[in-house]
Amino acid sequence: MLTVSVSPHIKSGESVEKIMWTVVACLLPPLILSIFIFGFQTLIVTAVSVGSSVAAEAISQRLLHRPITIKDGSAVITGLLMAYVIPPGVPWWIPILGAVMAIYVAKHLLGGIGFNIFNPALIGRAFLMATFPVAMTSAWLPPIRDAAVFKYMGSGIDAVSTATPLYVLKHYGASVLIEKFGSMSTIYGDFFVGWRPGCIGETSALLLLIGGLFLIYKKYITWHIPLSVVASVAFFTWVFGGERLFMGDPLLAVLSGGVLLGAFFMATDYVTSPSQVPAKLIFGAGIGALTVLIRLKGGYPEGVCYAILLMNPLVPALEGWFRPKRFAPPKGV
Amino acid sequence: MPVPEEVEILLHQHFGAPCQPLVNKKDAVNEGDRIGDVEKGLGAAVHASVTGNVKAIGQSAHPVSVKAPSVIIQTDPEAPPREWPASDWQGLSREDLLGRVKNAGIVGIGGAGFPTHVKLSPPPNAKVDTLVLNGAECEPYLTTDHRLMLEHPEKIIEGAKILLTILGIKECRIGIEANKPDAVEAMKSACASASLNGFRVSVSALKVKYPQGSEKQLIQSLTGRRVPGFGLPFDVGVIVQNVGTAKAIYDAVALQRPLYEKIVTVSGRGIARPANLLVRVGTRISDIVSFLGGTTPGLAKVVLGGPMMGFAVSSLDIPVTKTTSGILFLSEEEIDARPYSQCIRCGWCLEACPMGLLPNEIGIYVEAGRPGDTSQFGVFECFECGCCAFVCPAKRPLVQFIRLAKMKAKK
Numbered sequence: 249m250l251t252v253s254v255s256p257h258i259k260s261g262e263s264v265e266k267i268m269w270t271v272v273a274c275l276l277p278p279l280i281l282s283i284f285i286f287g288f289q290t291l292i293v294t295a296v297s298v299g300s301s302v303a304a305e306a307i308s309q310r311l312l313h314r315p316i317t318i319k320d321g322s323a324v325i326t327g328l329l330m331a332y333v334i335p336p337g338v339p340w341w342i343p344i345l346g347a348v349m350a351i352y353v354a355k356h357l358l359g360g361i362g363f364n365i366f367n368p369a370l371i372g373r374a375f376l377m378a379t380f381p382v383a384m385t386s387a388w389l390p391p392i393r394d395a396a397v398f399k400y401m402g403s404g405i406d407a408v409s410t411a412t413p414l415y416v417l418k419h420y421g422a423s424v425l426i427e428k429f430g431s432m433s434t435i436y437g438d439f440f441v442g443w444r445p446g447c448i449g450e451t452s453a454l455l456l457l458i459g460g461l462f463l464i465y466k467k468y469i470t471w472h473i474p475l476s477v478v479a480s481v482a483f484f485t486w487v488f489g490g491e492r493l494f495m496g497d498p499l500l501a502v503l504s505g506g507v508l509l510g511a512f513f514m515a516t517d518y519v520t521s522p523s524q525v526p527a528k529l530i531f532g533a534g535i536g537a538l539t540v541l542i543r544l545k546g547g548y549p550e551g552v553c554y555a556i557l558l559m560n561p562l563v564p565a566l567e568g569w570f571r572p573k574r575f576a577p578p579k580g581v
Numbered sequence: 582m583p584v585p586e587e588v589e590i591l592l593h594q595h596f597g598a599p600c601q602p603l604v605n606k607k608d609a610v611n612e613g614d615r616i617g618d619v620e621k622g623l624g625a626a627v628h629a630s631v632t633g634n635v636k637a638i639g640q641s642a643h644p645v646s647v648k649a650p651s652v653i654i655q656t657d658p659e660a661p662p663r664e665w666p667a668s669d670w671q672g673l674s675r676e677d678l679l680g681r682v683k684n685a686g687i688v689g690i691g692g693a694g695f696p697t698h699v700k701l702s703p704p705p706n707a708k709v710d711t712l713v714l715n716g717a718e719c720e721p722y723l724t725t726d727h728r729l730m731l732e733h734p735e736k737i738i739e740g741a742k743i744l745l746t747i748l749g750i751k752e753c754r755i756g757i758e759a760n761k762p763d764a765v766e767a768m769k770s771a772c773a774s775a776s777l778n779g780f781r782v783s784v785s786a787l788k789v790k791y792p793q794g795s796e797k798q799l800i801q802s803l804t805g806r807r808v809p810g811f812g813l814p815f816d817v818g819v820i821v822q823n824v825g826t827a828k829a830i831y832d833a834v835a836l837q838r839p840l841y842e843k844i845v846t847v848s849g850r851g852i853a854r855p856a857n858l859l860v861r862v863g864t865r866i867s868d869i870v871s872f873l874g875g876t877t878p879g880l881a882k883v884v885l886g887g888p889m890m891g892f893a894v895s896s897l898d899i900p901v902t903k904t905t906s907g908i909l910f911l912s913e914e915e916i917d918a919r920p921y922s923q924c925i926r927c928g929w930c931l932e933a934c935p936m937g938l939l940p941n942e943i944g945i946y947v948e949a950g951r952p953g954d955t956s957q958f959g960v961f962e963c964f965e966c967g968c969c970a971f972v973c974p975a976k977r978p979l980v981q982f983i984r985l986a987k988m989k990a991k992k
Contacts, residue, residue, distance in 0.1 A: 258911070519925060574938065576936075
């Protein structure tokens with residue numbers, strides 16, 4: 249039997265599965281490190297998040313009579329990313345609710361992959377912020393220094409919770425930050441590797457950079473969005489983030505919160521980011537500017553999540569404004 | 582390859598009206614005799630590719646239109662090959678040269694098969710100043726132009742001179758992809774040793790990038806001119822011919838030999854012995870397969886033409902035509918028949934599209950039942966090179982969507 253179909257008859261070896269599972273692989277090192285930073289329960293929270301996201305995907309697709317595509321890895325990424333922006337000390341079942349919101353409402357009710365306006369993982373987190381404000385803003389854990397990964401298992405959150413560097417910086421200033429986390433050089437070093445309070449998967453700049461650069465090397469993402477996000481956060485923090493103009497600490501701003509996780513893994517989501525270079529640069533710069541605005545003037549110490557969610561709905565407009573240059577359109581067009 | 586026992590010569594091989602047969606059943610025909618021609622309208626004559634007897638005038642399997650009228654000739658195995666002595670063409674008038682091209686049934690053998698004598702008679706208001714010869718192999722897998730440029734560079738240059746004479750212009754540019762330095766070298770030295778008497782013929786090595794062999798891309802690479810949408814090359818003063826067509830024109834004019842042989846690339850993992858073959862028009866694919874040692878067990882798809890724009894066929898009874906440039910026997914692992922899924926907006930097709938169109942949007946509009954609204958995305962500028970569908974990680978049949986859109990959208 250010979251196959252007969254429309255040309256082209258050969259295809260590149262790439263596939264949605266290959267892209268998605270590569271992203272998953274790039275996201276795994278920060279998870280493993282998080283076990284050593286915040287303890288074993290990060291693995292439980294993440295597993296629940298991934299498991300419930302995949303289940304939510306299958307159930308949503310079943311309910312909506314669509315083909316079930318859980319093998320493509322896209323729901324796994326959503327689950328991982330949602331867990332990565334949750335504090336490590338939250339109750340283990342919290343991600344289940346986030347997954348329903350992220351996958352069923354934000355993804356499938358809007359048409360499924362390719363049609364969702366907002367990044368599903370971030371919608372999941374925003375929903376959890378709204379419904380569990382206390383846990384989501386206080387279940388921070390001080391990094392473990394002695395590899396006692398079961399240290400926090402079973403203990404109440406309140407007994408151990410701490411504050412994130414951005415919270416300290418926002419409410420008490422730089423001097424308290426140094427008092428709490430050590431000299432600036434210690435801070436840069438610890439934060440770069442990942443030893444700081446924060447969400448499960450956001451703390452290790454080093455591992456996120458390695459993963460992100462690998463995706464750029466594989467040509468699955470381009471450098472435009474990550475670089476413009478990071479540059480914009482650094483620039484606006486430098487200008488407005490200090491006691492006086494041009495006194496802010498851009499390096500600290502980039503190493504704290506979820507800037508690198510957001511820049512490499514969330515703002516580059518194909519569906520919710522633009523495709524043309526100028527649009528990518530505007531999109532990234534907008535995320536950076538909004539992040540700094542929320543950090544400095546908003547009610548929350550961190551703003552990456554909302555900054556991305558605020559830029560997401562601009563993507564259709566950006567796609568319309570910036571289109572590829574036609575080779576040679578008909579005369580008079 | 583040896584002359585087959587029987588050939589099936591399609592009467593509708595190329596762009597234009599089908600030919601009417603000029604022979605009857607049981608007639609004896611000679612290699613090179615005209616056996617079909619168009620009575621009126623656009624078209625080109627077809628010729629007997631072997632010496633023998635007409636066995637039948639009937640219907641044959643056709644690569645595109647499923648069935649088409651044909652002349653089947655039983656080969657006379659005793660007949661000696663016909664000789665075509667060279668003669669001087671220099672003194673001939675433009676009309677005589679065009680007449681020889683027409684008599685030989687020359688068509689663009691790069692693929693589309695547009696009758697060459699028509700292409701060489703542009704409307705009087707078109708100011709053609711440059712002839713472009715396409716040596717940038719149109720598609721991957723195909724190597725016929727490459728072989729031809731290595732084996733007959735001087736005939737191609739001679740063909741170019743005939744073309745320039747017919748067009749009454751001086752300038753000819755030959756574009757070859759830079760990954761064929763031997764062909765560039767061969768063509769350059771043929772150029773240097775030919776007596777060009779006043780003609781300017783230059784050979785350029787071009788960037789290796791599919792679709793470099795596409796007419797519009799080639800013209801842009803060589804001359805910097807861009808053919809506008811709905812336009813033709815002569816709108817920017819250019820006429821493009823394939824190097825193979827140039828060689829065929831040399832044969833037609835200098836030897837008065839009609840076009841009845843074709844170099845065909847036979848390739849892919851599904852054939853035992855891949856090769857470039859010189860075959861008679863009308864040779865069935867099945868005869869080529871047995872000459873090359875049969876197909877391999879993994880064979881999944883047979884494609885006439887190149888892998889990016891060729892036609893998949895369901896039967897091996899189809900005969901070679903003047904425009905057959907390749908026959909690909911693709912194996913299971915070469916074709917990637919995975920099912921397609923929703924567009925994930927990766928934007929790779931936008932990156933890949935040589936015309937700067939939006940294949941992703943066209944596909945989504947077609948799926949949403951709005952193919953008529955796709956002209957805003959430039960759907961009519963698409964020449965179906967297949968780059969978008971090649972790179973699409975969701976395996977979306979974008980070319981198919983675009984063809985549907987072209988049928989429904991308004992120009």
